Amino acid sequence: MHAHWLTLLQQPGIQLADDRVISTPAHAQPTTLVPLTNACVISVSGPEAHKFLQGQLSCDLNTVNSTGSLPGAHCNIKGHIHSLYQVIHASDACYWLRTQSTMAADALALLKKYIMFSKAEAALEDDLLGIGLLGSGAAALAERLTEAFPGTALVRHSETLIELWCAADQLADLMAMAEAAAGIGCSNDWELAAVDAGIPELFPATREAFIPQMINLQVFEGVSFTKGCYTGQEIVTRLQHRGQLKRPMYLAEVETEQAPEAGTRLASASKENVGQIVRVAQCGDHRYRVLAVIVKDQAEQQSIHLESSAGPVLSMKALPYTLDPRLFESKR
Template sequence: MSATTTPWLDFLDAQGGRLSASTTPEVIGFHDVAAPASNFVAPLTHLGLMSATGDDAAGFLHNQLTNDVEKLGTAEARLAGYCTPKGRLLATMMVWKSADAIFLQLPREIQPAVQKRLQMFIMRAKARLADVSDAVVALGLAGPAAVAALAPWFPAPPSTAYGVAHADAGTLIRLPDADEISRFQWLTSPEQAQQAWPQLVQTLQPAGAQAWRLLDIRAAMPMVVQATQEQFVPQMINYEVLGGVNFRKGCYPGQEIVARSQYLGKLKRRMLPAVVNATGVTPGAEVYASTDTAQPCGQIVNAEASGDQTHCLVELKTAVLDEGATIHLGSADGPLLQIGTLPYALIDPT
């Protein structure tokens, strides 16, 4: 066990969960059993959660994030980004609303710093930010058996991506499918999660966060992590295609540059899925085109190992693919990236 612990982590440890050695531990698996590709439940302890409350909370966040928060309803969730004044993403997040708070979910490793930066700009606004990462448990459920497993608490789960259902047992959010595998996040109290766990694992196999992140990659859903902060304008990782940018809302940090990237000519960098026969691949690692050995043509956005391979999302100069170049990890003669196809269409501005 790590020195940093909570009743929820203690419970998972007692259930056979293997925890990473970190100040913010994540579950890396259960009972040394290989992670399943579907029909699993995973504690998402790698994700942090902020709440924003107060009369001005929606307006404050609306002026800081890339998406519309003021018109966010309680039956939907949205992606949003938080940018520097130069339009580079400090964070990507999922945002949803309850009757009395707005929630922002993002990687736990960057959540404290992002919260501190947002706090600096509250000033006289009637808004309060709080870290509720330990007060709210996030469970990821995936596969055709997930709906039946959730039925005792959510008999009518959301049927469309980013739909939200609220109940006494917490909040349920439908995530985009990954290769036709349905996915849900259940946000609830640690007590409710501990009570539900034995029943959930009768139907779903317990799994570590890696299984969930692999599905994120298969769905081509990027996440900015510590190693990639300030590396991407939203369009470089397809964030506007995924609904994470609203070009009709008012100003926010970096808005002018994000808008200019959208409307001044064809976008020159995009994100694509890839598989590489290598392990130890990490976000931020540079990739090179076979046609240019001198400088990188992009970098890894997210990566998860699966056996001897790593599945990744990679941000690239689109021109290198148009030229027919092959893409390699680390150097122009490094391991070959097998570039895949996105599960959604890219629509460049005209």
């Protein structure tokens, strides 16, 4: 965890463990501020930063430029996601790639493998730190903070789910201003809001386990089918136009004594290995809400269990968005 976080979070009632905020005092504010202590930023900068990323990531960098931010996958040549980013347009010649801290070293290594022939550089930015804002006052507070701290990047997942990334030396002042209108929340608060929004994430246990459509990335404009070539594009596009998606991502809830983790295998009542967990958040005592990639006919016709057919049963929930039914149609 960054030294700035260790200093700023030395407050009564706040407990930290494994780069996460695990306990905070209760509050009655309409907005919750969550320190994004387990995320980090890789910068890609230089005169060919746009060109380089346009040829590597699944999202359209032209849309990133116009909207400010989009999710984007860095795939291997088989179309499987090696790294998953929130791509942020920082300036004309610079992009910030927000990712999980546990993914950053391998993600940076893959970027550097391909960037050597471009007029661009990729580097881990230790001096950029982020907060998440949740709740009915998130949008208004985010607007005030970005006005007060120029250069702060805003990622608007929704009006009630927003990220802000700023220079580390601005963090104390930004936090002081934010805490006047928001209470500090736990890392799990952010995870639960993201899971409920159906937003995928990638972790070491699931690296190269999914292609973009399997984690519903197209819903968030994280996949462009018109921009041209990028690494893994042929496989991704073939599924969209000529193939059939058999393993989409679902939202579910499960009761279990031990918390499931990203990568945990799933079974149906009649078949082993029908899917795996993508993202997890606790939603009650021994209750967890999960995003999971599951074989479609198994998810919709069988009970789904953690690890084996004898494991706890997942209760399937409705996603907050609708998937294009044409993805599941045979095109042959």
